[in-house]
Amino acid sequence: MAEQALSERSPEELAEVRVVRRRPESQLWQPLTAGAESEFRVDLERLRFAPAFSRLADVTQVVNADSTNSVVHNRLSHSIKVTALARALAVGVREIAAPEDVARWGGLDHVVAQAGAVAHDLGHPPFGHNGERTLDRLAREDFGLADGFEGNAQTFRILTELEVHGNGVDGLNLTAASRAAVLKYPWGRLHVPTPHPATWNDPPRGANAGAYGSGAAKFNAYVLDLTEMIALIESFALPPGRQTLECNVMDLADDIAYSLHDLEDFHRSGVLQFSPISGEFRAWLADIREWAEMPQERLNRLWRQPGAGLERMRRNAAEKDGWVYDDEVFREAVEVIGRELVDGVLVMPYDGSRSADSIISDFIGRWIDNFSSAVVMNPDPGCAREPVVTVKPLEWHQIQVLKFVHQYFVLHRPDLAMVQRGQSLILAELVHTFDEWLSDRFDAMRAPRRLLELVELAEQGYHRVREQHPEWLDGHTQDSEIARMARGRGVIDFVAGLSDSQALGYAGRLGPGSGILWASGVL
Known part of the structure; x- marks a missing residue:
């Protein structure tokens, strides 16, 4: 996919663009006169004090705190660690990159990178990625919302529409730079840009079709919020499908944190067992050539046979990430992770002792330093999947192998799947119950006030889209269709904004036989 020319604006013009906010008195894009550093710090503190950020303390990363005797990461602790990494990476890039390269990619400020990291998981619903998949299915099947639900799009909607700050402004009224710092996937699910990234011969990461095949x-914006996203992209004059540098740095920091901290959680919980993981690594390394020559159909049939998982992951990386993938480097990454993680950490079962804590802590610290020191900037990426800011090839392969261990030996566990099925049922019940409540013409106005407001806000948004971009609604422009979509988006927004405990509590209070009447907080 050919990329447009990068911006040639002067540093002064670029700085003015980056500190633009949406002003309440006119709702137009206007520059501010204060210094960028102070404006970005206002953004950072505004995000940290937002209720949506506090909620993350009770939103699942992979499992909730009650699932294990060990302390596990939640979305808040994960976001705090990503924030620290993002700052370190941004500072590192500024030290190694040519100033002119940084400028032509829109600038790089470590405070903006921190703001993007603080905000990046605000859109996660109760029960983490499992909740995300469930709400996506319900949004499509029950309400006809073609763009369903997506955590990154929900984050952008929270920042620009749903969260409040003061009077007369939708969202948190952040600067353009901070809003753009969460646009990891700067396109809609089905619309914008044209041609859509899903149709490109070389689509960027995340643009491939999802489970529903379309x-x-x-993606980073529902149809309700596409206009806002388009304005941001145009203000930075970035090529189609490209992130700002601060977003790129945040994305890399998120990848690094994900590759390490979930492994730490499940080692402490006793879930990561030495024998099966060691068997996987040793089986693949013992027969590299045989695995490489194995027909795909046979490999698929082997499923959990030791070595088969790594080979499937290797083939997927080779197919999708040819810009960096290398057979020899992959083999070296498997050897190093096998030596450092499997034989160096997992060989000794975690027993809660100080020495066990020291071993896993030392491993996490050394590898964070390793990845942080391997950051590089490529100002002229060769394909849409190749980021401008990344890490050296060996470290890139090591991150993929570490993520594989978590995905293959944790996320595929039947006991986790059973818990997640139960969580999905809870979310489905909440969505259906609130939908039925709003359908009750005698009792609808006693529904939670925020739910009613969110439905009204969504309906206003769909009417605005019908007036300005009816093509984004794919023919669903009748008043009755808009009302149904608005109710769906409002219900999904409401349920997605709950914490894990709130979702469980609401399900209990809405179910038969609940003895709870008064609880802290308001509906």
Whole structure:
């Protein structure tokens, strides 16, 4: 996919663009006169004090705190660690990159990178990615919302529409730079840009079709919020499908944190067992050539046979990430991770002792330093999947192998799947119950006030889209269709904004036989 020319604006013009906010008195894009540093710090503190950020303390990363005797990461602790990494990476890039390269990609400020990291998981619903998949299915099947639900799009909607700050402004009224710092996937599910990234010969990461077979699996704006996203992209004059540098840095920091901290959680919980993981690594390394020559159909049939998982992951990386993938480097990454993680950490079962804590802590610290020191900037990426800011090839392969261990030996566990099935049922019940409540013409106005407001806000948004971009509604422009979509988006927004405990509590209070009447907080 050919990329447009990068911006040639002066540093002064670029700085003015980056500190633009949406002003309440006119709702127009206007520059501010204060210094960028102070404006970005206002953004950072505004995000940290937002209720949506506090909620993340009770939103699942992979499992909730009650699932294990060990302390596990939640979305808040994960976001705090990503924030620290993002700052370190941004500072590192500024030290190694040519100033002119940084400028032509829109600038790089470590405070903006921190703001993007603080905000990046605000859109996660109760029960993490499992909740995300469930709400996506319900949004499509029950309400006809073609763009369903997506955590990154929900984050952008929270920042620009749903969260409040003061009077007369939708969202948190952040600067353009901070809003753009969460646009990991700067396109809609089915619309914008044209041609859509899902149709490109070389689509960027996340743009491939999702489980429903249409549009992009990952995206950053629902049709209600596409206008806002388009304005941001145009203000930075970035090529189609490209992130700002601060967003790129945040995305890399998120990848690094994900590759390490979930492994730490499940080692402490006793879930990561030495024998099966060691068997996987040793089986693949013992027969590299045989695995490489094995027909795909036979490999698929082997499923959990030791070595088969790594080979499937290797083939997927080779197919999708040819810009960096290398057979020899992959083999070296498997050897190093096998030596450092499997034989160096997992060989000794975690027993809660100080020495056990020291071993896993030392491993996590050394590898964070390793990845942080391997950051590089490529100002002229060769394909849409190749980021401008990344890490060296060996470290890139090591991150993929570490993520594989978590995905293959944790996320595929039947006991986790059973818990997640139960969580999905809870979310489905909440969505259906609130939908039925709003359908009750005698009792609808006693529904939670925020739910009613969110439905009204969505209906206003769909009417605005019908007036300005009716093509985004794919023919669903009748008043009755808009009302149904608005109710769906409002219900999904409401349920997605709950914490894990709130979702469980609401399900209990809405179910038969609940003895709870008064609880802290308001509906």
